[in-house]
Amino acid sequence: MSRDAVPPPVRLGDYRPPDWLVDTVHLDVQLHPTAARIRARLALRPNPEGREGSPIVLDGDELSLKSLTLDGVPLAGTAYVVTATALTLLAPPQRALTLEIETVVNPSANTKLMGLYRSSGTYCTQCEAEGFRRITYFPDRPDVLAVYTTRIEAEREEAPILLGNGNPVESGPVEGTSRHYAVWHDPWPKPCYLFALVGGRLDRIADDFVTATGKKVELGIYVEPGKTERAGYAMDALKRSMRWDEEVFGCEYDLDVFNIVAVADFNMGAMENKGLNIFNDKYVLASPQTATDADYANIETIIAHEYFHNWTGNRITCRDWFQLCLKEGLTVFRDQEFSADARSRPVKRISDVRLLKSHQFPEDAGPLAHPVRPSTYREINNFYTATVYEKGAEVVRMLKTLLGEEGFRAGMDLYLDRHDGDAATVEEFLACFADANGVDLTQFALWYAQSGTPQLAVSGTWDAATHRYRLDVAQSLPATPGQDQKQPMVIPLAIGLVGPDGRDLPLTLDDGSNAERGVLRITEPRQSFVFRDIAERPVPSLNRGFSAPVKLSSDLSTADLLFLARHDSDPFNRFDAAQTIALGHLVAASAAARAGSDVPVPDALVEALGATLADGALDPAFVAQALSIPSEADVAREIGVDVDPDAIHLARTRLRRAVSAALAPQLAATYDRHAPAGTYSPDAASAGRRALRNSCLDLLAAGGTPDALARAQVHFDTADNMTDRFFALAVLAHAAPQAREPALAAFHERFRDDPLVVDKWLALQAQIAEPEALERVRGLTRHPAFAWTNPNRVRALIGSFAGLNPTQFHRADGAGHALLADAVIDIDGRNPQLAARLLAAFKSWRSLEPGRRASAEAALRRVAAKPGLSPDASDIVGRSLE
Ligand code: 0A1
Ligand code: ZN
Numbered sequence: 001m002s003r004d005a006v007p008p009p010v011r012l013g014d015y016r017p018p019d020w021l022v023d024t025v026h027l028d029v030q031l032h033p034t035a036a037r038i039r040a041r042l043a044l045r046p047n048p049e050g051r052e053g054s055p056i057v058l059d060g061d062e063l064s065l066k067s068l069t070l071d072g073v074p075l076a077g078t079a080y081v082v083t084a085t086a087l088t089l090l091a092p093p094q095r096a097l098t099l100e101i102e103t104v105v106n107p108s109a110n111t112k113l114m115g116l117y118r119s120s121g122t123y124c125t126q127c128e129a130e131g132f133r134r135i136t137y138f139p140d141r142p143d144v145l146a147v148y149t150t151r152i153e154a155e156r157e158e159a160p161i162l163l164g165n166g167n168p169v170e171s172g173p174v175e176g177t178s179r180h181y182a183v184w185h186d187p188w189p190k191p192c193y194l195f196a197l198v199g200g201r202l203d204r205i206a207d208d209f210v211t212a213t214g215k216k217v218e219l220g221i222y223v224e225p226g227k228t229e230r231a232g233y234a235m236d237a238l239k240r241s242m243r244w245d246e247e248v249f250g251c252e253y254d255l256d257v258f259n260i261v262a263v264a265d266f267n268m269g270a271m272e273n274k275g276l277n278i279f280n281d282k283y284v285l286a287s288p289q290t291a292t293d294a295d296y297a298n299i300e301t302i303i304a305h306e307y308f309h310n311w312t313g314n315r316i317t318c319r320d321w322f323q324l325c326l327k328e329g330l331t332v333f334r335d336q337e338f339s340a341d342a343r344s345r346p347v348k349r350i351s352d353v354r355l356l357k358s359h360q361f362p363e364d365a366g367p368l369a370h371p372v373r374p375s376t377y378r379e380i381n382n383f384y385t386a387t388v389y390e391k392g393a394e395v396v397r398m399l400k401t402l403l404g405e406e407g408f409r410a411g412m413d414l415y416l417d418r419h420d421g422d423a424a425t426v427e428e429f430l431a432c433f434a435d436a437n438g439v440d441l442t443q444f445a446l447w448y449a450q451s452g453t454p455q456l457a458v459s460g461t462w463d464a465a466t467h468r469y470r471l472d473v474a475q476s477l478p479a480t481p482g483q484d485q486k487q488p489m490v491i492p493l494a495i496g497l498v499g500p501d502g503r504d505l506p507l508t509l510d511d512g513s514n515a516e517r518g519v520l521r522i523t524e525p526r527q528s529f530v531f532r533d534i535a536e537r538p539v540p541s542l543n544r545g546f547s548a549p550v551k552l553s554s555d556l557s558t559a560d561l562l563f564l565a566r567h568d569s570d571p572f573n574r575f576d577a578a579q580t581i582a583l584g585h586l587v588a589a590s591a592a593a594r595a596g597s598d599v600p601v602p603d604a605l606v607e608a609l610g611a612t613l614a615d616g617a618l619d620p621a622f623v624a625q626a627l628s629i630p631s632e633a634d635v636a637r638e639i640g641v642d643v644d645p646d647a648i649h650l651a652r653t654r655l656r657r658a659v660s661a662a663l664a665p666q667l668a669a670t671y672d673r674h675a676p677a678g679t680y681s682p683d684a685a686s687a688g689r690r691a692l693r694n695s696c697l698d699l700l701a702a703g704g705t706p707d708a709l710a711r712a713q714v715h716f717d718t719a720d721n722m723t724d725r726f727f728a729l730a731v732l733a734h735a736a737p738q739a740r741e742p743a744l745a746a747f748h749e750r751f752r753d754d755p756l757v758v759d760k761w762l763a764l765q766a767q768i769a770e771p772e773a774l775e776r777v778r779g780l781t782r783h784p785a786f787a788w789t790n791p792n793r794v795r796a797l798i799g800s801f802a803g804l805n806p807t808q809f810h811r812a813d814g815a816g817h818a819l820l821a822d823a824v825i826d827i828d829g830r831n832p833q834l835a836a837r838l839l840a841a842f843k844s845w846r847s848l849e850p851g852r853r854a855s856a857e858a859a860l861r862r863v864a865a866k867p868g869l870s871p872d873a874s875d876i877v878g879r880s881l882e
Contacts, residue, residue: 006874012322012375018139019050019057022146025192027136029116031123031154031199033108036116037066040103040136042146045096056089056099058137059130061115065137066102087137103136110134111789111830119265120224122200123159124278128271129321129380132192142318143423145189152197153181159199161222165190165274167256186274188254189421191317196273198261203228207235209253212246217253222261223284230285233296233682234260234303241304244338249412251311260284260303264755267791267833268384270302272309279306282756282792288680290757292723293687300342305335311416319423321380325372325448326426328384329392336393343684346571347621353546353572356394358633360386361551364453365637366843367880369480373426373448379875381833387451394549395447401492401519401547402444403437410436443523444490452480454489454548456522459555462537468510469497469534474526475550481882491522494547494570497531497538502567508532519547539563544570558584558604565608575626578608582655586635589651594644601658609659613666620674621688624695629656632806642849645806649769653702660703671696671711680721687723694727701735709736716743722757730764740768748785758785759796766801773808774815777801788827791834798823802841809841810848814855817842821859824873825866832870839863839876857881 026041044056065082068075070092081088087101110117115134116125125135133140150164155178162171166186173180184197202222209217219238221231238260245251255275262281270279283302286295312334313327340348363369363386370383372392377383400408411433418432426448434441457474473493477486495518497505507515510530520529539560543552556564564577585602592599612618612626632652636643660667674693680686697715700708712735716728725747732743744761751757762785766777780786780797787793802809802820809816820841828835845856863869864877 007378007871009376009378010321010380012320012373015320015322016051017049018047018141018144019054020044020139021047022139022144025138025146025148027148027150029150029152029197031107031152031159033118033158034106035104036107036123038103038105038116038136040099040101040138042099042101042138043096044099046094053094056092057139058087058089058101059085059133059140060087060103060137061085061130061133062105063134063137064104066104067100068102069100071098072100101137105135112833113265113267113791113831114833116197117265119263121158122198122202122224122261122263123154124198124200124261124263125196125273126267126271126278127195127273128193130193132195135195138192140192142191142193142320145191145317145421145423147187147189148195149183149185150195150197151181151183152199153179154199156180159201161198161200161202161204163196163198163222163259163261163276165194165196165276167275186255188274188315190274190314191423194272194274194314194317196271196276196278198222198276198278201225202261205231205235207239209239209242209258211242211252213252215253215256217242217255218257220257220259221284222259223281224262224264227262227281227285230287230290231262233286234284234299237300237303238307240300240342241307241338244304244341245308245311245334248337248341249311249334249409249416251308251416253310254315258307260306264792265790267831270306272306272313274310274314277306280792282759285756286682288682288721290722290751290754291682292726292760293682293690295722296682296687297339297343301335301339304338305331308334308338315421316416316419317423319425321377321383322373322375323425324380324383325388325392325395326424326429328389329372329394330396330429332389332393333396336397344619344621344688346575347619347625347688349545349572350575350622350625352390352393356386356390356546356549357637358631360390360549361453362633362637362844363387364391364451364480365478365640366846367481367882368840368843368876369451371449371451371483375449377875378878379836379871381872382836382875391549398447398490398492398548399433399441399444401494401517402490402521403433403439404517407437408433443488446487446489450477450480450486450489451483452478452486454491454550456491456493456543456548456550456552457554458540458542458552460538460540462534464537467532467534469531469538469540471495471520471529471531471540472526473520473522473529475522476525481879488523488525491548491550493520493522493542494518494544495520496541496544496568496570497534498541498564498568499538500536502569504569505531505534505538518544541568541570541573543573545572546576556580558602562604562608566611571622575622578605578612578626579630581605581608583630583634583638586630586648586651586655587638589655590635590639590644590648593650593654594647598654601655601662606659606662610663610666613663613670619688620692621684623670624688624691627692627695627699629659636806636844636847639847641847643844643847643852644849645810645852646812649807656699656702657704660699660701660708664700664703664705664708667696667700668711671700676720676724680723690723694724697728698731701731704735709739712736713739713743726760726764733764733768752785755785755790755792759792762786762793762796763800763804766797767805769805769807771808771811773801773805774811774819777819789830791831794823794827794834794838798838799841802838810852810856812851814852814858817852817855817859818862821862824863828863828866828870828873829868832872835870836872836876839873839880842880845880 024043028039030037107118114131152162162182164184169183171182207219260277262284266280312330414436415432430441461470561577568574635648674689712731719725732739824835
């Protein structure tokens with residue numbers, strides 16, 4: 001193959017079991033800043049299920065091979081071939097054998113942050129998905145499970161802490177040298193993507209946890225020196241996660257120790273390496289002065305997510321990377337449930353659905369659409385997506401909705417029991433639920449195979465004479481890349497029929513049966529459901545709790561929606577009804593703004609928001625969500641084609657101003673009623689009060705009155721925690737041009753030495769919806785606080801600009817698109833994964849109006865034309881332009 005030849009895509013249908021298995025791995029790692037030496041001893045044997053007489057093919061990437069022996073004998077140069085991607089033993093004896101491989105890598109030069117690298121001087125590893133091959137030659141695929149023993153050696157001065165997977169075995173000085181070592185043994189067979197080691201100068205907070213069967217586990221969280229005070233919340237979240245997984249899923253921890261290490265340079269959020277989770281420090285470190293309530297909530301969720309992988313991901317792993325959702329969708333579902341139990345369940349559901357709609361729906365509607373379980377990929381790193389994670393979680397949630405609490409638990413119990421120790425598939429997962437419940441899930445499995453967001457059109461008819469109510473439901477699934485023809489899905493549609501007094505009517509179907517747990521099973525392209533004994537015209541509440549990840553359209557009038565916003569017993573739909581009114585208005589108002597006119601704000605919306613504000617029985621966190629006006633991205637998605645971001649921005653600004661004017665006294669009163677009481681605590685109830693108070697402030701400031709802006713300034717000046725301080729800063733930066741610069745400067749001055757807080761400052765400036773934002777972002781790339789090499793800095797500044805500032809990223813002159821293209825081209829040479837993720841900001845480019853569409857296309861083509869573009873970035877541009 002020539003150097004620039006593109007390798008063929010990997011296909012699910014081509015799966016073959018490995019030809020060789022690895023039973024044990026002994027690693028001896030000599031840490032060194034520029035020449036780390038890895039001796040690997042692999043016990044291999046032919047796989048009875050593999051092809052007989054096969055060569056041994058070991059993956060490798062940027063490795064320098066120093067020596068190679070087979071059963072202790074150096075291999076002749078003719079016995080093997082080394083290429084840039086593999087080490088192949090051409091004709092190995094077909095029996096159990098031992099290979100010893102010595103490689104050298106340069107951790108300091110590893111800017112891809114995959115394999116063994118250094119982050120602020122700390123040695124750490126990242127092996128998912130295919131990073132282990134950057135440490136040693138190995139069959140780097142998740143269905144090769146081995147037992148690992150790791151000896152790590154380093155200069156004591158440079159790396160007094162040495163951590164590995166599993167349990168500590170021994171440690172001590174290397175006599176006669178300034179070095180020391182530690183040996184770790186992990187008794188649980190695992191794929192190499194779960195391997196990890198850490199070496200560095202780190203501080204620790206320690207605690208312990210006694211499992212359900214009385215085993216004591218030592219817990220450690222390691223952070224940069226001086227930061228232990230910020231790790232307490234993560235430890236608390238870890239212990240709560242461990243207890244929750246025992247209580248809710250019967251999953252008990254299985255090693256003597258569990259360690260977490262926080263590093264400053266990390267491509268993703270965190271990684272579930274067995275017994276040694278490695279985290280982006282943004283998702284560990286929190287204090288009232290430096291972290292917002294949202295940061296605390298993220299930490300809680302991500303700590304839980306990585307911990308929950310110990311069973312769903314590690315004890316049961318994936319057969320191949322096509323099955324990624326098997327661990328990710330399921331584990332996201334589990335972390336969502338954990339946070340729902342720890343906080344307000346309805347509010348958690350609302351925020352999860354908002355995330356799904358803002359990130360996954362556009363993915364599913366654009367050129368990067370793919371099924372929850374893709375059937376082909378060029379670069380697996382590009383499939384850690386909202387579809388695999390968030391839609392994958394929705395699919396598991398639908399299973400639970402269809403099977404009920406007990407049926408779902410029975411399926412999970414069977415899965416955890418039947419597949420413990422396996423590298424499993426989605427089919428095997430579903431078979432457990434089918435077997436445990438005696439049901440057929442063949443049609444349900446389409447959720448894993450068909451991409452795109454299903455559309456449901458629902459209309460209702462009440463017959464006054466027969467007291468019958470009929471719901472007509474039609475489903476369709478739009479064509480997506482590679483999938484022109486679609487089959488109907490199983491859609492669990494939770495509904496209620498709300499009577500005029502606001503109470504739910506019984507859901508008795510025409511044949512006398514009940515809609516089980518209020519859930520209709522939609523399986524056909526068109527279906528009708530007739531309910532009897534409906535004495536008065538009800539208002540249907542559809543897709544309660546967002547029971548299915550679909551786009552629903554109905555014949556509900558604005559009056560019906562207003563009624564639901566005030567009376568629905570389902571909090572999600574109560575929230576959603578007002579959002580639907582607002583969205584409908586914003587679509588019309590955007591069209592009007594584009595045509596140079598305006599449309600009046602519907603009274604129903606002001607009434608719905610006013611009623612929510614006035615209802616003292618509601619959870620403040622819920623009210624805060626209900627007060628939010630749909631984002632510009634929400635409106636763009638709803639419009640779908642020929643999108644003009646400036647018109648949307650104008651329409652939304654006008655709406656917020658009108659709501660502000662109409663509700664100002666109520667907003668001010670609610671703000672005052674929720675003044676902080678006592679010292680800061682990150683608990684859900686306190687966070688909810690702050691969220692409501694801040695939402696009121698935001699809407700008040702949207703009116704732009706001197707009074708409101710003065711209130712924001714006081715809020716900023718008197719805040720005693722990051723949530724309030726940063727929220728007020730954002731309000732001032734967006735709504736008060738005169739106060740903007742002094743407030744930004746004061747904030748920077750106070751937190752200049754704290755990179756995670758500086759990220760907030762960068763991200764906020766990147767989101768200012770004014771033409772000067774572009775120059776500001778350019779200028780900030782030259783600020784001493786910014787570093788192109790740190791993914792958190794780049795995501796804060798460049799990622800926020802491209803992802804959260806639609807009018808400026810999509811500037812009509814194309815300069816925003818060009819800025820992202822320049823950044824991607826520059827970053828790609830160092831960190832292809834980061835470059836590819838930033839590029840995904842173009843995922844909805846085809847829905848823009850023609851001028852902006854042209855500039856987006858030009859930017860994508862410019863990236864595509866870059867010589868030596870990484871496989872990561874070229875996969876994204878290639879699919880985006882297809
Ligand atoms: N399994 C992790 C996600 C993850 C994937 C790839 C990584 O490499 C850069 C890092 C983390 C999770 O789901 O949390
Ligand atoms: Zn995960």
